Amino acid sequence: xxxxxxxxxxxxxxxxxxFDITSQVQEVIDASGIREGLLLVFAPHTTMALxxxxxxxxLIQDFMRVLYKIVPMDDRYxxxxxxxxxxxxxxxxxxxxxxxxxxxxxVSETLPIEKGKLLINPNQSIFAVEFDGSRKRxxxxxxxxx
Amino acid sequence: xxxxxxxxxxxxxxxxxxFDITSQVQEVIDASGIREGLLLVFAPHTTMALxxxxxxxxLIQDFMRVLYKIVPMDDRYxxxxxxxxxxxxxxxxxxxxxxxxxxxxxVSETLPIEKGKLLINPNQSIFAVEFDGSRKRxxxxxxxxx
Amino acid sequence: xxxxxxxxxxxxxxxxxxFDITSQVQEVIDASGIREGLLLVFAPHTTMALxxxxxxxxLIQDFMRVLYKIVPMDDRYxxxxxxxxxxxxxxxxxxxxxxxxxxxxxVSETLPIEKGKLLINPNQSIFAVEFDGSRKRxxxxxxxxx
Numbered sequence: 001x002x003x004x005x006x007x008x009x010x011x012x013x014x015x016x017x018x019f020d021i022t023s024q025v026q027e028v029i030d031a032s033g034i035r036e037g038l039l040l041v042f043a044p045h046t047t048m049a050l051x052x053x054x055x056x057x058x059l060i061q062d063f064m065r066v067l068y069k070i071v072p073m074d075d076r077y078x079x080x081x082x083x084x085x086x087x088x089x090x091x092x093x094x095x096x097x098x099x100x101x102x103x104x105x106x107v108s109e110t111l112p113i114e115k116g117k118l119l120i121n122p123n124q125s126i127f128a129v130e131f132d133g134s135r136k137r138x139x140x141x142x143x144x145x146x
Numbered sequence: 147x148x149x150x151x152x153x154x155x156x157x158x159x160x161x162x163x164x165f166d167i168t169s170q171v172q173e174v175i176d177a178s179g180i181r182e183g184l185l186l187v188f189a190p191h192t193t194m195a196l197x198x199x200x201x202x203x204x205l206i207q208d209f210m211r212v213l214y215k216i217v218p219m220d221d222r223y224x225x226x227x228x229x230x231x232x233x234x235x236x237x238x239x240x241x242x243x244x245x246x247x248x249x250x251x252x253v254s255e256t257l258p259i260e261k262g263k264l265l266i267n268p269n270q271s272i273f274a275v276e277f278d279g280s281r282k283r284x285x286x287x288x289x290x291x292x
Numbered sequence: 293x294x295x296x297x298x299x300x301x302x303x304x305x306x307x308x309x310x311f312d313i314t315s316q317v318q319e320v321i322d323a324s325g326i327r328e329g330l331l332l333v334f335a336p337h338t339t340m341a342l343x344x345x346x347x348x349x350x351l352i353q354d355f356m357r358v359l360y361k362i363v364p365m366d367d368r369y370x371x372x373x374x375x376x377x378x379x380x381x382x383x384x385x386x387x388x389x390x391x392x393x394x395x396x397x398x399v400s401e402t403l404p405i406e407k408g409k410l411l412i413n414p415n416q417s418i419f420a421v422e423f424d425g426s427r428k429r430x431x432x433x434x435x436x437x438x
Contacts (some may be wrong), residue, residue: 003437036149038184042403053249054245056228059223066246079348082350102345104396111186111254144437199395204369205369205392208388208392212363257334270336
């Protein structure tokens with residue numbers, strides 16, 4: 001059994017941003033030489049999430065609206081007071097809502113690999129989602145198999 | 147290490163349908179001969195999801211109601227306009243809400259396998275959920291282990 | 293390839309409780325001797341969930357508030373009538389809302405292991421969440437790798 005791990009980078013320009021990382025993930029699988037196995041995508045960040053669906057811009061807008069409704073930005077989050085109360089290290093962002101969205105959606109995805117290819121529907125894309133941009137972030141891609 | 151992969155089929159008759167696929171998943175594990183390892187269930191579809199809980203019909207009704215409240219069918223979804231604007235290929239479904247539910251719940255589940263059996267609580271069932279039925283769909287079951 | 297599996301216990305004192313199990317998970321990885329691979333944390337319970345984010349008490353309060361808003365405790369859940377209608381075995385809890393929260397958040401998490409360590413951000417914690425305490429529960433930790 002082989003394990004191959006690589007990081008990819010995404011850089012958000014706006015507060016909430018969806019990155020379609022499907023082709024970058026496939027490149028890591030290609031580099032691994034693994035033909036059959038398991039893909040793990042993991043976001044080592046507390047204001048990011050991973051999600052899978054159709055990369056259709058209007059749909060992404062719809063889904064953002066759903067997330068805004070569930071976790072509104074203009075609610076009060078106690079975490080924001082915590083951030084304000086810290087003297088150092090905090091960058092003063094009111095990002096309680098970003099953490100909650102990450103909590104809800106989750107930071108990892110696992111997918112099957114068959115004959116060296118991600119076994120997904122051509123309409124499915126893997127998204128790394130930033131909820132507290134703009135920032136530079138890395139995403140961990142791990143391939144495990146034979 | 148061995149990897150075994152199989153597809154199972156589900157066919158929805160109504161718009162939203164929960165399929166308890168637990169026993170079919172166990173059959174795939176049996177067929178694999180794998181005794182210790184990891185199960186991955188993956189839905190290669192953008193209006194489906196996978197979820198785990200008690201197979202109790204009234205609870206499923208409750209959970210459907212929660213999902214309807216979070217992602218109402220009678221809201222306006224921009225994705226539905228996108229679908230309408232396509233001349234070909236679209237089947238004209240207003241399924242923006244279905245995609246959003248799939249986005250939120252996720253399309254995969256991973257579980258432990260011990261002594262050839264799914265290591266779950268007898269009260270837990272694995273559900274493949276269709277949010278845009280009726281349709282025929284396949285679900286990928288992958289067993290990895292020794 | 294090696295597979296190592298262990299259970300850890302959590303005991304809730306209140307109805308909803310977040311347990312930071314990150315260090316216990318790391319201890320299981322240490323015990324496994326596995327250096328590179330995949331961690332699976334799985335809750336074999338229908339009113340629990342697993343989630344990952346910053347262990348900051350005010351943030352956890354915020355996230356609990358989000359969950360309460362999505363799945364309110366004071367709504368009517370048909371499952372609660374089902375529980376009441378059973379003569380035996382039921383402990384009479386009105387826990388429809390707890391099941392729905394578990395359904396929504398999910399009962400497993402998968403993470404990468406590098407050089408014998410969980411490859412997570414120091415700000416990330418793995419939480420086992422009980423939605424129907426107080427209870428004693430076990431969580432399954434599985435390490436797979438080389």
